[in-house]
Amino acid sequence: MTELIHIGLGPRSYNVHVAPGIAAQAGALLKPFARGVVPVVTDNNVAKFHAAGVIGSLRAAGLEPRLVTLEPGEQIKSFAGLEKLCSLLIDSGVERGGLIVALGGGVIGDLAGLAAGLVKRGLDFAQIPTTLLAQVDSSVGGKTAIDMPQGKNLVGLFHQPKAVIADTSLLATLPRRELLSGYAEVVKYGALGDLQFFAWLEANAPKLLGGQSDAVVRAVAHCVRMKAAIVARDEREAGDRALLNLGHTFGHALETAIGYSGVLLHGEAVAIGMVMAFRLSAKLGLCPHADGDRVGHHLQAVGLPVSLDSVSPRPSTDELLAHMMHDKKATGGKLTFVLVRGLGKAVVSDDVPLAAVREILSA
Ligand code: NAD
Ligand code: GLY
Numbered sequence: 001m002t003e004l005i006h007i008g009l010g011p012r013s014y015n016v017h018v019a020p021g022i023a024a025q026a027g028a029l030l031k032p033f034a035r036g037v038v039p040v041v042t043d044n045n046v047a048k049f050h051a052a053g054v055i056g057s058l059r060a061a062g063l064e065p066r067l068v069t070l071e072p073g074e075q076i077k078s079f080a081g082l083e084k085l086c087s088l089l090i091d092s093g094v095e096r097g098g099l100i101v102a103l104g105g106g107v108i109g110d111l112a113g114l115a116a117g118l119v120k121r122g123l124d125f126a127q128i129p130t131t132l133l134a135q136v137d138s139s140v141g142g143k144t145a146i147d148m149p150q151g152k153n154l155v156g157l158f159h160q161p162k163a164v165i166a167d168t169s170l171l172a173t174l175p176r177r178e179l180l181s182g183y184a185e186v187v188k189y190g191a192l193g194d195l196q197f198f199a200w201l202e203a204n205a206p207k208l209l210g211g212q213s214d215a216v217v218r219a220v221a222h223c224v225r226m227k228a229a230i231v232a233r234d235e236r237e238a239g240d241r242a243l244l245n246l247g248h249t250f251g252h253a254l255e256t257a258i259g260y261s262g263v264l265l266h267g268e269a270v271a272i273g274m275v276m277a278f279r280l281s282a283k284l285g286l287c288p289h290a291d292g293d294r295v296g297h298h299l300q301a302v303g304l305p306v307s308l309d310s311v312s313p314r315p316s317t318d319e320l321l322a323h324m325m326h327d328k329k330a331t332g333g334k335l336t337f338v339l340v341r342g343l344g345k346a347v348v349s350d351d352v353p354l355a356a357v358r359e360i361l362s363a
Pocket of ligand 1: 043044045046049072073074077104105106107108110130131132133134137138139140141142143144152153170171172173174175178181182266267
């Protein structure tokens with residue numbers, strides 16, 4: 001059965017379709033939004049496994065797909081990568097008002113979404129996310145971006161897709177480390193706003209990570225529903241949407257420090273960052289230490305890193321603090337942090353003493 005989640009954003013509303021095998025219906029689902037050539041943007045890894053099926057489905061629906069393949073990895077989320085993609089899209093013959101399909105993980109989704117917002121002053125796009133991270137988070141909500149040497153996602157646009165097709169069976173080809181990286185974002189939803197879901201994950205992680213279809217669909221749909229509710233009330237992150245950044249201020253600083261090099265995947269950095277956010281919250285007297293221990297224990301139990309000691313070489317406290325000050329969540333020289341008043345109760349705070357952050361980073 002398909003889980004259908006509506007992202008209610010007035011004229012920018014769309015549906016997220018979650019089901020195993022649903023990519024076979026991509027043509028029928030996207031036909032209403034397509035005209036002329038439909039570039040399908042993907043990377044070499046994803047293309048190997050999943051491009052033929054999607055291209056075939058689009059063709060069967062009478063569309064004109066053109067495969068646009070990029071090299072995999074975070075480093076393509078750069079000005080050079082954006083220039084390359086924009087050029088390939090223009091060469092593809094996509095027309096003004098046409099549709100682009102982003103077939104891939106968060107990297108392809110973020111980059112293709114941004115290019116769609118820019119090429120010919122704005123094309124439509126659809127997401128067919130192929131990683132767990134992209135299915136539960138990055139394909140929904142319209143954040144698109146490239147990274148800068150100063151920090152992650154610093155150049156981008158809000159550009160909502162026309163549809164998201166989350167085919168959970170595409171995850172079967174995902175390397176285990178990538179699956180786990182996405183799982184960190186799944187845990188994030190429980191940790192930020194749903195203790196019951198967190199407890200469900202503690203009990204069901206082996207099924208989910210073992211690819212049991214019901215568990216995967218249930219988790220993906222649950223996360224998308226949580227994100228839908230948050231995005232619907234705060235599309236442009238003026239308030240509540242920042243809750244989705246639990247663990248990300250620490251995590252982004254780490255990713256920047258290691259130069260997006262693959263030493264740490266995004267979700268791995270978020271896992272470490274989440275534990276640090278709980279530790280910081282406990283240090284500030286907001287939540288019991290035991291909550292941070294519980295989150296750390298679960299992340300560790302599934303095989304995710306939870307401390308800076310697992311990063312080699314370990315970035316210095318000063319370096320991480322400097323990256324945090326550059327992060328776009330720093331306003332007026334103060335750091336904005338997502339803290340927790342307990343498991344499942346995240347809050348945004350712009351009043352965090354730097355000394356406490358320094359202590360957490362040096363621990
Ligand atoms: P990714 O896109 O780099 O994909 C991970 C790796 O898996 C890549 O090597 C890719 O080629 C490969 N891959 C993807 N799908 C596959 C499949 N089905 N089978 C085999 N291999 C497959 O990484 P990601 O973790 O999906 O995304 C991380 C990015 O997402 C980061 O840049 C992060 O900033 C961004 N992000 C964006 C948002 C947002 O709201 N826009 C939210 C969270 C994260
Ligand atoms: N992943 C954070 C957001 O979409 O706002």
